[in-house]
Amino acid sequence: MTELLWEIGCEELPATFVAPTLAQIEQLFQDKFTAARLWDKDADDAALRVLGTPRRLVLHAHGLAARQPDETLVVKGPAQNIAFTAEGEPSKAAIGFANKNGVQVGELTVVDGYVQATVKRAGQSAAEIAAELLPKIARELTFPKAMRWGSGKLRFARPIRWILALLDNEVVPFSIEHVATGRKTRGHRFLSPDEVEVPTIDDYFNLMRDKFVLLDPEERRQMIVEQATSLAKREADGDVQINPALLDENVFLTEYPTAVLGSFSTEFLQLPTPVLITAMRKHQRYFPVFAADGSLLPRFVAVRNGGGEYLDTVRAGYEQVLVARFNDAKFFFDLDTTTPLSAKIDGTKNIVFQEKLGTVYEKSLRLSPILRDGGLLTELGAGEAQNVLRAAELSKADLASEMVKELPALQGIVGRDYAGRDGEPETVAAAIAEHYMPKGAGEALPETVAGRLLAIADRVDTLTGYSGIGIFPTGTSDPYALRRAGSGLVALLGVDRSLPALATLFDAAWNAYHTQGIALTETREQAYAYFLTLIGQRLNASLEEKGVRYDVRDAVLAAPITHVFDTQARAVTLGAQADSAGVREAAAALLRIGNILRFAAKEGVEIPATDADPTLFEQDVEGQLWSAYLDTREKYATAADAGDWERALALLGALRPAVDAFFESVMVMGDDTARRANRLAMLSRVRETYNEYAEFDKLVAG
Template sequence: MSDVILEIGMEEVPARFLPAALKELKASAETALEEARLPFSEVKTFATPRRLVLYMRGVADRQEDLHEEVRGPSEKVAYDSEGNPNKALKGFMASQGVVPGDITIRDGYVFATKTATGESRMTVLKEMLPKLILNLHFPKTMRWGSHQLRYVRPIHWILALCDDQVIPFSIEVAESDRLSRGHRHLGESEFAVASVDTYFTQLAENYVIVGQEKRRAMIQDQLQKLVDEAGGQLEEDPDLLEEIVYLVEYPTALLGRFDDAFLEIPPELVITPMKEHQRYFPVRDAAGKGLLNAFLTVRNGTDDYLDVVRAGNERVLLARLSDARFFFEEDLKVLPESRLEKLKSVVFQEKLGTVYEKVDRLQGLAGQIGQDLGYDEKTIADAVRAARLAKTDLVSNVVGEFPELQGIIGEVYVGRSGQDNQAVAQAVREHYMPRFYGDDLPATEAGTILALADKFDTIVGCFAAGIEPTGSQDPYGLRRQASGIVAILISNQIPASLAALIDLAIQALPSDLVDDPVALGDQVLRFFDQRMRTVLKEKDYDTIFVDALLAAGYDNPLATMERAKIMDQFRQTEKDAFEGILQTYKRANNLARKSDDRAINPDLFDDPTEGQLFTAIQDYKDKQKDAGVQDQLRALTVLSQPLDAFFDAVMVMDEREDVRMNRLALLRDYTELGKALADFDRLN
């Protein structure tokens, strides 16, 4: 058994590409080893900004021998009358690379027994490793020099070792060797790695911590010590930490300071330049609420000249915060409403017009949605007012510099204007919520109304303009918007009809944009199918159950979730009753498919069970129309009795056509009863 190291050395790779590349490289290596019949004990992958590393432990000396039996032609066609191999058998042996001695006869067929002696580990690895390198996928690739190879970044070296031996191979841009490179500024520009056993130690001596989890732990420990010294709390950000882990090879954290006068501007204006522009961690006070005039950052290097590095970071942040304060103070000189005119020059979408026109639609739509959902007049008025101001910050100086703050800074401007109450200001921020999966939902009723209005207007408007998500393309984030609508309705226990809200949004669009409102409404409603499917699967419902449930409709997301919960509980706790419904439905549905559109004629009944089933069906329609899901399921269970009696007493496919079709119509009406709950046919 031996250990293998493959290091792909490159120019700095974007941090966001590396986690997926590590996962793919590990999976590909495991698959390749298994397919090559080369046993191993473990595969690990590591990454720094300049290298991808594959570490395979306990790799066997040779492939396992292959013993395989392949069936060929029948004995009758394999041999001639004298028992000699004919053309069919000779062709089979040639295709399998075997000789007559490898052929056996069993159960009337010839079988070829193939044996392949395993190749040496080095032979296998020489072929495998280049493929692993070249088959990695990245979101973006590039070419360099005169090479034809496309890769995430130029490859400058390849280290490939099995224990202390180089695994020789080449690709277009490099040949494998035992040479690696240290930290760009602190380590050796090139050095020979003695063996796999010394690889990690030698890299560490050259200021490269290869393991990303080790770097993560180092960063977290250093940050915590510094924030404790500062007497505050670290504002944790897993995404920022993940990015920094893949930006450095030798991490050293440091604490910087800035003028506490900047704490007078909104905290978002301090945090955003830190995180989004400089990759700094803000520091909260001991209570974890207000900001301290401090930040934490991670240097890619040692603590040498740390004061110089700290001063440089403080100087860069000072410039950023000064810009932010200047833009903020300039923006405060203008009332939010006065920016409305500027929105006329901002195009939302070519066919949907400007952002100003969208604002106009939002005001009307927010009022209609508020009324449709039964909110009080004060709440609706706040939502409509917030709709008027919701997009005004898009043309502010701050959002121009920090687009991440749209809505967030809008709330501040509306709140400080003195023209509106806090509910309006908060709704301005909340109308973008949720901004991403798992994000907070609007906390206020006005914010909820406006968030729904904004999302419905965007989705319906884009569909009307011919813009639909395709594959990975979703430039207007319509999937996210639809998921947000579903989350808001379910979380806030709002029993709303998607179709009704979609229709309101359609009515708000320019009339010349909508040729067929009904068709557009159906198209948009179907778009919510996958969003509901995702929500249901997150509850661990199986795919078949979800398919059956959604086939009965999902217009009311809240009611759909409740229906799913009750039906799943019923099928789990009352298995026999639920199975009875399914079996009865299956029996009836198999025959009901042969029915036509004829109505049931009681005069054609010639057995009491027909009338009893007819009466039971009518009773269900009358009594269960507005009943709950649990009651409907129990009623379907009871209905199994007259249906079974019907099947026992009569021949459905009677030779008399009118009687036959009348009985089929009875079964057709029965199968229609549970369609408001689920498509029971899919559950069978």
């Protein structure tokens, strides 16, 4: 079988670009070479690796076919009456079709009134196909930001400087933007910068290691973790804190990583620990080191893209840059702490939340009425409620601090520290930090009740405001991070059944905007529809992550979404029993009811929105169904109020015999219009109760 090695050498790629680009290369290779009949990922000898550093993107595939298999194609051509005259003579259309497909006119056949050509095509060699497909893959790669260089038209993350392409150790000839393929590559930019010739594919991997390039990101990752952990323990008696995102960044900033342990003055430990950690991580990409008791040590681990030479000089450089960052942070901290956090509230009047929705100051003022009128404080004592309202008042104040202006990632964290220094209750301080949680899908929720309630109010305010001005995420466009806000709200509301209904929360926020005189351009109904649509989308994503299958999600989310907790609980319960006899009974009953109601609507028959009138029943089974329904509705309401969704589901399934008996004996669409309307009203009420749980007809039979 055939072996392929492809390396794109370029200027240093941004660290966050490398892994996604490698994933694209792998997928595009699989798609294109499979379609070309050269690659079968399930073949016994098939092996594919994508490797990369900031300077190179590498694909290594083993097990390609040496050439495409020959194939026989049947090509459909023009209609018979167009291809041949009445006398059977070929027309220009037939001659052209035959020539195009490389066959004689006499070899054409007619099937079902159309001319066909049987074409035998010889397969191309893997070298020919690779020369065609590899540049296509390069041109189809996408990046968050791309550039053009020289006179070329290709948009790529960084300029391409060399291309290595070998198929069974022979160069695959093609070029990308005037860069021709060859068998030369380059080593580490500083440790081995010269070009080097690659005799064979096997030689390539040894050469790269000799030239101080570790191609495998996982090898670099392991090296960084082992070196950093060992250094911190051996030389500082500490534990290095490995942040996964920061580790990824260092992996893709280096080709040959070497960890370096540095230090800084203990005087900086007077600054809030999160400030020091953020300055290390965000600005310098250093890992902090902690003592056994959890306190921050005046040490750090940096990762050098190079070997172990001149480490003292390198360390001194790292320390010097960090001290400059810490001095800046100390300046901002000293300036901020000359006044209490509450004094910074006025500064939020100059920070725009959204041009149509007012300032951050106005947003912070809306949080208190949302908390009160939205029913978020009803379970709290007076003192607890007051703490939540105080946290709402101070929640955005740190956005006007010099520290957060310099380090925006510290919003909330700085507020918590400053509030604590001002003597605010710990509950208040914690809520200020926690109201930004969760910061992303699957991340930690607030630990305190105050933090959770304030986080809910903050997101309800955001989503209500944007819905009210008609801004809604579409496709991949979500410039205001509304999906993240929606996911956060779903996560927050999904852990406590006692929290208020979505409509209650929305109305509290809606009224808070209007009380401030902020003009929301959408009607309340349209804005709430936008709001619920987004919540439904994020609920769908959350349920998918929980393993709830697609048809169950569709069925439950088609029902009214009033409480996030209950909607999730119904979906999980239905998902666990989707193939049970009870659910099949409910689905079958609803299908029969739905069919007749849809037929009536199609025929233009009005379906009353009232309860059925028992005096109009003509047969016993009508009264029996109505009685069974009324009993079920009462018991269902009790079960729903208690959140007993298993009981509620069982009740709906138990209604099927009465439904079946009704349909077997009653002509629903009879001539008596009053009785017909009464029967349709009864069936409509029955369907409404089913649909409070889920639209069961959306379930797919297992």
